[in-house]
Amino acid sequence: MAAKWLEFITGSLEQKKQYRDAKKRIEALPEPYRTVANAQHRYTMYYGGITDGDTLVRIFLDLADLWERAAVDGTPIADIVGDDPVEYAESYAEAYGGTQWVDKERARLIEAVDDAKKKEHRS
Structure with missing residues (x-):
C-alpha cells in the first residue's frame, strides 16, 4: 500500500531503479567512453526535456548499451x-520522441493566441 502511494507521488520506483542501473553502467565504462557517455547523458537531460519516464529510461538504457558495445568493440568515438x-x-x-516539457507550453501558447483571436473578433 505504501509503495503505491509513494509511486503516485514520486513516479515509478521501477523506472528509478532502471535509471540508476543505467547510470551505474555508464560510470563503469572505461575512459574515454565514460566521459562521452556522461556528457551525452547530461546534455540529453537538459536538451531533451522529456517528461515521460518510460521514454527517458529507455533512452538511458540504450545509451549505456551503445557505449558499452563501443567500448567492448573498441569503436572510435568519432565513428559514433x-x-x-x-x-x-x-x-x-x-529519435525517441516522447512528451517534452515544452509541449505543454506550446499548447498554452496556442490556446492563448486562439483565445485572444476569438476575443478580438467579438470586439
Missing part, C-alpha cells in the same frame, strides 16, 4: 558521434 557532437546528441534524443 561524427563531426558534430551536438547534432549527434540531439538526433539521438529526438
Whole structure:
C-alpha cells in the first residue's frame, strides 16, 4: 500500500531503479567512453526535456548499451558521434520522441493566441 502511494507521488520506483542501473553502467565504462557517455547523458537531460519516464529510461538504457558495445568493440568515438557532437546528441534524443516539457507550453501558447483571436473578433 505504501509503495503505491509513494509511486503516485514520486513516479515509478521501477523506472528509478532502471535509471540508476543505467547510470551505474555508464560510470563503469572505461575512459574515454565514460566521459562521452556522461556528457551525452547530461546534455540529453537538459536538451531533451522529456517528461515521460518510460521514454527517458529507455533512452538511458540504450545509451549505456551503445557505449558499452563501443567500448567492448573498441569503436572510435568519432565513428559514433561524427563531426558534430551536438547534432549527434540531439538526433539521438529526438529519435525517441516522447512528451517534452515544452509541449505543454506550446499548447498554452496556442490556446492563448486562439483565445485572444476569438476575443478580438467579438470586439
